[in-house]
Amino acid sequence: xxxxxxxxxxxxxxxxxxxxxxxxxxxxxxxxxxxxxxxxxxxxxxxxxxxxxxxxxxxxxxxxxxxxxxxxxxxxxxxxxxxxxxxxxxxxxxxxxxxxxxxxxxxxxxxxxxxxxxxxxxxxxxxxxxxxxxxxxxxxxxxxxxxxxxxxxxxxxxxxxxxxxxxxxxxxxxxxxxxxxxxxxxxxxxxxxxxxxxxxxxxxxxxxxxxxxxxxxxxxxxxxxxxxxxxxxxxxxxxxxxxxxxxxxxxxxxxxxxxxxxxxxxxxxxxxxxxxxxxxxxxxxxxxxxxxxxxxxxxxxxxxxxxxxxxxxxxxxxxxxxxxxx
Amino acid sequence: xxxxxxxxxxxxxxxxxxxxxxxxxxxxxxxxxxxxxxxxxxxxxxxxxxxxxxxxxxxxxxxxxxxxxxxxxxxxxxxxxxxxxxxxxxxxxxxxxxxxxxxxxxxxxxxxxxxxxxxxxxxxxxxxxxxxxxxxxxxxxxxxxxxxxxxxxxxxxxxxxxxxxxxxxxxxxxxxxxxxxxxxxxxxxxxxxxxxxxxxxxxxxxxxxxxxxxxxxxxxxxxxxxxxxxxxxxxxxxxxxxxxxxxxxxxxxxxxxxxxxxxxxxxxxxxxxxxxxxxxxxxxxxxxxxxxxxxxxxxxxxxxxxxxxxxxxxxxxxxxxxxxxxxxxxxxxxxxxxxxxxxxxxxxxxxxxxxxxxxxxxxxxxxxxxxxxxxxxxxxxxxxxxxxxxxxxxxxxxxxxxxxxxxxxxxxxxxxxxxxxxxxxxxxxxxxxxxxxxxxxxxxxxxxxxxxxxxxxxxxxxxxxxxxxxxxxxxxxxxxxxxxxxxxxxxxxxxxxxxxx
Numbered sequence: 001x002x003x004x005x006x007x008x009x010x011x012x013x014x015x016x017x018x019x020x021x022x023x024x025x026x027x028x029x030x031x032x033x034x035x036x037x038x039x040x041x042x043x044x045x046x047x048x049x050x051x052x053x054x055x056x057x058x059x060x061x062x063x064x065x066x067x068x069x070x071x072x073x074x075x076x077x078x079x080x081x082x083x084x085x086x087x088x089x090x091x092x093x094x095x096x097x098x099x100x101x102x103x104x105x106x107x108x109x110x111x112x113x114x115x116x117x118x119x120x121x122x123x124x125x126x127x128x129x130x131x132x133x134x135x136x137x138x139x140x141x142x143x144x145x146x147x148x149x150x151x152x153x154x155x156x157x158x159x160x161x162x163x164x165x166x167x168x169x170x171x172x173x174x175x176x177x178x179x180x181x182x183x184x185x186x187x188x189x190x191x192x193x194x195x196x197x198x199x200x201x202x203x204x205x206x207x208x209x210x211x212x213x214x215x216x217x218x219x220x221x222x223x224x225x226x227x228x229x230x231x232x233x234x235x236x237x238x239x240x241x242x243x244x245x246x247x248x249x250x251x252x253x254x255x256x257x258x259x260x261x262x263x264x265x266x267x268x269x270x271x272x273x274x275x276x277x278x279x280x281x282x283x284x285x286x287x288x289x290x291x292x293x294x295x296x297x298x299x300x301x302x303x304x305x306x307x308x309x310x311x312x313x314x315x316x317x318x319x320x321x322x323x324x325x326x
Numbered sequence: 327x328x329x330x331x332x333x334x335x336x337x338x339x340x341x342x343x344x345x346x347x348x349x350x351x352x353x354x355x356x357x358x359x360x361x362x363x364x365x366x367x368x369x370x371x372x373x374x375x376x377x378x379x380x381x382x383x384x385x386x387x388x389x390x391x392x393x394x395x396x397x398x399x400x401x402x403x404x405x406x407x408x409x410x411x412x413x414x415x416x417x418x419x420x421x422x423x424x425x426x427x428x429x430x431x432x433x434x435x436x437x438x439x440x441x442x443x444x445x446x447x448x449x450x451x452x453x454x455x456x457x458x459x460x461x462x463x464x465x466x467x468x469x470x471x472x473x474x475x476x477x478x479x480x481x482x483x484x485x486x487x488x489x490x491x492x493x494x495x496x497x498x499x500x501x502x503x504x505x506x507x508x509x510x511x512x513x514x515x516x517x518x519x520x521x522x523x524x525x526x527x528x529x530x531x532x533x534x535x536x537x538x539x540x541x542x543x544x545x546x547x548x549x550x551x552x553x554x555x556x557x558x559x560x561x562x563x564x565x566x567x568x569x570x571x572x573x574x575x576x577x578x579x580x581x582x583x584x585x586x587x588x589x590x591x592x593x594x595x596x597x598x599x600x601x602x603x604x605x606x607x608x609x610x611x612x613x614x615x616x617x618x619x620x621x622x623x624x625x626x627x628x629x630x631x632x633x634x635x636x637x638x639x640x641x642x643x644x645x646x647x648x649x650x651x652x653x654x655x656x657x658x659x660x661x662x663x664x665x666x667x668x669x670x671x672x673x674x675x676x677x678x679x680x681x682x683x684x685x686x687x688x689x690x691x692x693x694x695x696x697x698x699x700x701x702x703x704x705x706x707x708x709x710x711x712x713x714x715x716x717x718x719x720x721x722x723x724x725x726x727x728x729x730x731x732x733x734x735x736x737x738x739x740x741x742x743x744x745x746x747x748x749x750x751x752x753x754x755x756x757x758x759x760x761x762x763x764x765x766x767x768x769x770x771x772x773x774x775x776x777x778x779x780x781x782x783x784x785x786x787x788x789x790x791x792x793x794x795x796x797x798x799x800x801x802x803x804x805x806x807x808x809x810x811x812x813x814x815x816x817x818x819x820x821x822x823x824x825x826x827x
Binding site (some may be wrong): 186189190191193194195197198200201202205206207208209210211212268269 | 379381400401402405413416417418419420421422426430431433435438439440485
């Protein structure tokens with residue numbers, strides 16, 4: 001790729017994903033007239049939220065040069081715990097205990113991943129692929145079949161938009177995501193941010209500078225597990241019930257969302273904003289496909305095509321430039 | 327405030343798997359002193375410095391700081407004791423900026439947050455130490471990946487300084503700096519001495535050692551073999567300590583008549599983006615030198631012959647006109663090129679020595695590959711080149727610089743080339759490995775290989791070649807041989823002042 005395009009993309013890593021997001025919104029709007037009304041908006045974003053949270057967690061791991069293939073199973077485990085520990089007539093005490101429990105379980109799972117990658121020096125892909133079966137198994141042990149019903153007050157709080165004034169409401173999930181972004185911005189001003197990118201960019205150089213590379217890597221798996229648990233919470237509150245297989249298909253989309261958002265799989269670059277955009281794009285794609293009432297066998301095909309094209313755009317732009325220069 | 331430190335390393339031992347990198351490392355340095363650490367590649371200099379900086383832990387032996395034994399398990403522990411290092415393999419993070427790299431791990435903080443304004447200011451203050459000696463784009467916010475090697479080296483030096491150390495190790499810190507930048511660094515070293523810092527200076531450049539060092543410690547084969555006071559020694563003595571039976575580059579030229587041997591390579595009016603019409607002939611059994619300042623078209627010439635870059639003009643090999651459009655064709659015609667940048671062009675670092683050596687010649691071992699013959703052939707070449715290695719199956723990354731370079735050459739020797747193109751092959755390797763390399767060149771020449779040899783080291787051209795073509799601005803500015811082949815003529819032709827065609 002030429003120097004100029006290179007520089008443009010390195011200064012505006014979100015540019016392509018933003019363009020793609022706008023295209024998806026326009027198509028979606030054409031198919032669904034009321035897309036921007038508060039009801040559908042709130043509903044859509046609520047559905048997208050677990051995927052967004054997973055993409056955020058995955059970003060930490062990928063920036064540090066790893067990948068976490070177990071987060072889908074951590075979601076399954078989380079929903080199983082929440083659905084069994086919070087019965088319909090739960091007292092506030094029980095709810096608090098269940099939430100503490102689910103986060104403890106998530107962080108334990110993240111620690112197991114971190115232990116495998118740092119202490120045992122296993123490949124991240126191997127480690128987290130293996131542990132994903134452990135967590136999936138735990139989920140099925142806790143809740144063998146979909147079931148459970150959360151208290152209505154809890155779910156309605158999450159499902160309904162926050163009414164600011166009588167005529168103005170904000171989708172609850174936007175508030176949740178905004179809080180996460182705020183925390184991320186704060187985090188990027190700490191030393192941890194420097195260590196995170198240094199570890200992913202060139203771990204041995206970081207080590208020789210005194211960065212505790214293993215601790216940083218370990219911490220990223222805690223982050224991904226933490227966000228997976230948040231995703232489990234969002235998912236369970238959204239559906240009001242538990243499904244021990246809920247996270248089965250959620251892991252790989254999180255990786256795709258991160259890459260769509262401009263974070264390189266080789267590590268050392270990117271950030272969560274791009275991943276959020278990436279997750280939104282994926283959500284809109286599945287929306288569009290369902291609205292376009294395509295045959296069911298066409299869906300995965302279209303899904304895959306759009307993703308491949310999106311991922312190939314930077315390379316295609318470079319190719320076009322080279323052909324132009326010749 | 328005057329800093330104060332003494333550091334002693336005693337009988338340090340480090341082994342990697344089956345290879346002993348350091349068998350008896352000793353050194354002592356104190357405040358206000360520059361200690362030069364010398365030795366051939368693979369003699370254990372880097373290993374000993376890494377033990378001192380806590381990057382690796384020794385298997386045996388001890389390190390004393392201010393008389394107390396210490397054991398650093400991580401670089402940050404050594405840094406707390408006031409020891410900082412400028413590494414040979416740079417410790418910079420490509421995706422982070424200059425200031426982020428310099429302050430990584432000790433960023434100035436405000437309310438627990440990184441104080442970027444302060445960091446920027448302090449970085450600028452450090453950069454001012456090299457004011458005027460780098461391009462203006464070297465700013466505190468520039469990403470490391472956008473910098474040239476010399477600028478990265480400067481950042482690496484500033485980074486080591488940012489820790490305000492009591493002892494600093496400069497491991498080949500001058501290798502990619504130009505003379506002005508080196509002068510500036512040496513002024514800084516003089517300042518540091520005055521402040522009471524101790525400096526360990528690792529370098530291959532004798533001239534620099536005699537300029538700034540007070541003492542020298544010499545390592546050979548992982549062992550400290552001598553300490554000298556610089557004022558009371560000379561180059562000869564130090565080189566003798568570094569390599570047994572030195573016999574460096576005494577005149578190895580041999581007067582012989584090449585015109586009776588067949589012509590191997592003829593080039594007529596070769597042009598590329600850089601070359602402006604070059605003609606030459608190389609006979610079998612001739613070692614033809616290419617001289618001149620860096621970047622006058624020498625690399626282009628070799629690459630064009632090898633078919634790696636596009637060119638116009640006539641090239642004929644043994645009288646047959648050929649124009650290689652791809653290195654593969656050149657290889658099949660018995661041409662080999664040893665590249666200048668071994669690390670990036672010549673080696674697959676994580677693969678085994680065996681695989682690297684065979685990479686260029688698998689096709690001659692049939693399908694399925696005749697593994698036994700391949701192994702015995704590469705074993706023979708390895709022995710011929712006296713390679714120091716754990717086994718043929720060890721990864722190339724486990725080798726020292728000199729030995730890694732032998733793998734690149736061995737790779738081409740396995741193909742028994744008829745025409746060997748050498749692109750500054752001894753750049754950055756030590757005298758010991760060079761001496762072996764010269765012997766190898768002579769052997770190849772005597773066995774009838776035609777060799778085209780570009781070197782940035784005039785001594786090599788004067789010592790080894792019967793005939794040297796000097797390139798200037800893409801043209802041959804002089805063809806020197808016999809009595810004309812002298813240092814004076816070589817230097818003036820490099821400047822483009824002599825035309826004797």
